Amino acid sequence: MNTLNGETAFNPHGSTILVVDDAPISIQSIYNILSPEYAILAATSGEDALALCSETLPDLVLLDVMMPGIDGLEVCRRLKQDIRTHDIPILFLTAIVGQKDEDACWDAGAVDYITKPVNPTTLKNRLKVHLTIKYQRDFLMKLVFIDGLTGVYNRRYFDEHIKKLESASIRNQKDTALLLLDIDCFKRYNDHYGHLKGDEALRQVARIITSSILRPTDFACRYGGEEFVVVLPDTDLAGALEVAGRICSQCYNAKIEHAQSPFHYLTVSIGASTLIYANEHDLSVVALADKHLYNAKQQGKNCVFPHLSMLNPQFPKAVS
């Protein structure tokens, strides 16, 4: 682990750099300079760059300004608008001719630019500086936003991100699903096995949740004591119930002994909701998930509410 006081120096070797240029020969020359130290991805158009970024989340992007189709400035703007990619540092590769060109790079959201023809020493040193800043920032974010016990995001992260996701969902006309999950009979588990075993059970449930969510944009947070929240962007209620069912059965199938539970193993109850569905019920997405979690508990625990079988026309479909 890198520390912030310099005792353990950050080593950027092995970071992934995406090089975007419509001229393959330019990509080749950057590759020759950087490939001994970094993993290099390449894209020859703005469209490919955007797709690669959301799939692979590179550590840094080197971006040509002038390209046919979506140009570099527009690629930069779009990456900065997307909550998943807006923290990736972007450096322009440009033959800047005046203040106007330079201003356009800053306005689009670049952290720096490197003039063409590229000086290899300048390129390597600028990259090292920006990667170091990025990793220090990521490290600080981890300290602020990660739950120390379970390793998933904490409540603060959830509170900060749910608002942004709500706005993005409305803007993109896509639904976002939310699962509120509570471990069943956890007080009895702690009383019977002790708090240290209780802590270990929380870590196991966190691992089951994170292994059950498959998309890079999904995330799980510890919401409170023995409650977790799972956020599933671009997901409708049917999709949310599929993920919830998977988490519920994987928890049971993990066979974590719970002598004081009617199920004999540690189980979870899950309430599901989505932004669109909650809106139709005049509730916030969290309030509806909470109400549904209560229903799941009332229905005997170790289950998801609503049930897949309840998905009939009275349940709204996601906006396509």
Ligand SMILES: Nc1nc2c(ncn2[C@@H]2O[C@H](COP(=O)(O)OP(=O)(O)OP(=O)(O)O)[C@@H](O)[C@H]2O)c(=O)[nH]1
């Ligand atoms: N070990 C451990 N226990 C915790 C932690 N946070 C909360 N808890 C315990 O979780 C238990 C929650 O108990 P209740 O809210 O009564 O819920 P429950 O026993 O799971 O009952 P149901 O939800 O109705 O199934 C309490 O005993 C808390 O002390 C934690 O970080 N570690």
